[in-house]
Amino acid sequence: MSASSHPHRRLALAGLAIAPFASLTFGTLAYAQQDAAAPTVTTEPAQRSLEEVVVTSRYTTNERLDSATGLGLTLYETPQSVSVMTAERIADQGLRSLTDVVINASGVSARAQDSTRYTFSARGFDINNYQIDGVPIYWQPGNNAGETQSDTSLYERIEVVRGATGLLTGAGNPSASINLVRKHADSRELAGSVDLWAGRWDRVGATGDVSAPLNSSGGLRGRLVAHYQEGDDFRDLAGDETSVVYGAFDADLSSRTLLRLGASYQDNNPTASTWGGLPVWYADGSRTDWQRAKTTAARWTAWSSTVENYYLDLIHEFDSGWRAKLSVNNNINASDQMLLYLSGSPDRITGLGMNVSPRNAETEREQLSVSLHLDGEYTLFGRRHELTLGVVDHEEDNFASSRERSNVAPVGNFLEWDGSYPQPDWGASNVDIDMSTEQFGVYGATRLTLSDQWKLILGARVADWEQRGSSYGVERNFGDDNVVIPYAGVLYEINGQHNLYASYTEIFQPQNLQDRNGDFLDPIIGESRELGLKSQFLQGALQTTLAIFDILQDDLGQADGNFIVPGTDNAQAYYAAEGTESQGYELEVVGRLTPEWDVSLSYTHFDAEDADGREVNTAHPREMLKLYTTYRFANSLDGLTLAGGVNWQGRNYTDTTNPVTGQPERLQQDAYSLVSLMARYDVTPQLSLQLNADNLLDETYYSQIGFYSQLEFGEPRNVTASVRYAF
Secondary structure, three states: OOHHHHHHHHHHHHHHHHHHHHHHHHHHHHHOOOOOOOOOOOOOOOOOOOOOOOOOOEEEOOOOOOOOOOEOOOOOOOOOOOEEHHHHHHHHHOOOOOOHHHHHOOOOOOEEOOOOEEEEEOOOOOOOOOEEEEEEEEOHHOOOOOOOOEHHEEEEEEEEEEEEHHHHHOOOOOEEEEEEOOOOOOOHHHHEEEEEEEEEEEEEEEEEEEEOOOOOOOOEEEEEEEEEEEEOOOOOOOOOEEEEEEEEEEEEEEEEEEEEEEEEEEEOOOOOOOOOOOOOEEEOOOOOOOOOOOOOOOOOOOOEEEEEEEEEEEEEEEEOOOOEEEEEEEEEEEEEEEEEEEEOOOOOOOOOOEEEEEEEEEEEEEEEEEEEEEEEEEEEEEEEEEEEEEEEEEEEEEEEEEEEEEOOOOOHHHOOOOOOOOOOEHHHHHHHHOOOOEEEEEEEEEEEEEOOOOOEEEEEEEEEEEEEEEEEEEEEOOOEEEEEEEEEEEEEEOOOEEEEEEEEEEEEOOOOOOOOOEOOOOEEEEEEEEEEEEEEEEEEEEEEEEOOOOOOOOOOEEEEEEOOOHHHOOOOEEEOOOOOOOEEEEEEEEEEEOOOOEEEEEEEEEEEEOOOOOOOOOOOOEEEEEEEEEEOOOOOHHOOEEEEEEEEEOOOOEEEEOOOOOEEEEEOOOOOOOEEEEEEOOOOOOOOEEEEOOOOOOOOEEEEEEEEEEEEEEEOOOOEEEEEEEE
């Protein structure tokens, strides 16, 4: 049964979640529509005063974040490494997609698989946990249905919590969680902006963002974001077209109740999409030496995708200062794939020897999350403490089908490949994936104020996870119940400027493996230990974090010799063993050095090995240094801003076997640096002109090497000019 065949069940679930609030919503809507002056709605508990929510730098924030603990703590108060990519930072660098943000964010890396797909990694593990406004969502970027192309015009900021994040996200890897914080209709006066830009390869784009009150009191507010871009690519034949529209509606139902509704739609239409990369070896076993524009795409290939998102938030603050929040989030990722996979090793003279595999497929992944969250303060032993409680139900339907093909033509001379390869004949459609996954969790956490200097955070989640269905002919009917995920953190504030902290966090990952007795293995447990020092200077305008971490995967399934699962013909039995361990350290300095000078600097180093001492996930760099800084001039140069940055990363590699010689070989990208510059001039307070240059030195590098023994080039130098008008 396809994902699209379950709409009534989903609507029923959403209706059940919303029903308790329906009378409150519609019964008080008239209040918000009155033209009389409405009181300001407070959507945070009393302890979250407006004086505390102050952005002291363009590149950091003192906003209270829920993405790590759910307790609404600042970065300084959170006993984990958390980084924020603010709207100002995103605009300064001209970052237009989630992939762009990850490439420039502290402590995380991105690896291309082809022209469309990326995978993200942190601390030696792939990232598969995401949140939208703090509500968990599960993406598999490597399968591509528009996830990594998510446009930044939709978001106010993007938060990255590194380490195990199971308290709030449930199942996943002990790598990081990425929280996409939406733009909301929070302006009580007309405000907005229009951005136009043009760059290399005939790329052009436009973004409009308008917020306005919908009645005279401002109790009803709306926001509309629209974005369009198109252009070519540095690869031969390739191009892209992206359209985005987002509408948000906020209503003050009372002085203590806020309703938020919204929907977004993104349509990605690339042309001449590749599926996989370029061959690494010639037929004689020597390395290839392609131009960066070389492609394996045909003129008809395309990896189109759409992303739909619908949400509802209902937030109520009680007289006691406690706050309740109901969130319903529906996300639909779909893709249409017309692809061509080329593999093999071509002859360096004739170009012959490449194999071909065309694909015509459709996918859809629909997720529905319902979350109820309660937080506030309580008094115990004469001190004030914070508590959060929550329940999350997440359902996902995943469907994929592909068509049979016939009359597949040979590749011919790949050295003269120009994409004029004929489509095969497409036949009947077959179901590849038809699965449903449900995850249910109840969590709670408290911050205990032991003294003026000592804070203790304790929490836990009890999670159920179940999957049913089939994937490429393999039944996947398994799950885990009552998995307990603990959270513990302790902080010691030295003098109001420095916070020493230690934390222990966990996450789990179910595994569809059985032991020699026929019992399913327990889930993989990811344990993250972190010790660090957080500091704030210049009244919070400059923030620093120094952290050391140790992450261990436990109960990882390993083949149990020649034992077979009872009741099966030849299913391999497994046993639980110690898995990957990652150890390392991170440094981050973010904020304002002077009123004119902002900086973001981070350095990451880690080592990750399996239980036998072999390095793992070596396709992502072990070392990264990321620097970006802006300076705003005054006096005679008033209105001018200059910025520059460098992203340096150490080597990454894949150990494989040369398919021609049969000898082991290491495919390696050596350390390299990418330099960027920006210049902006404010013609008026509303009008600005901006010029961005990326990969300024035109470094030639691989954005991946070794994925299925292929390679992918990174983007050459690119210059973009933009104009912005704000009102």
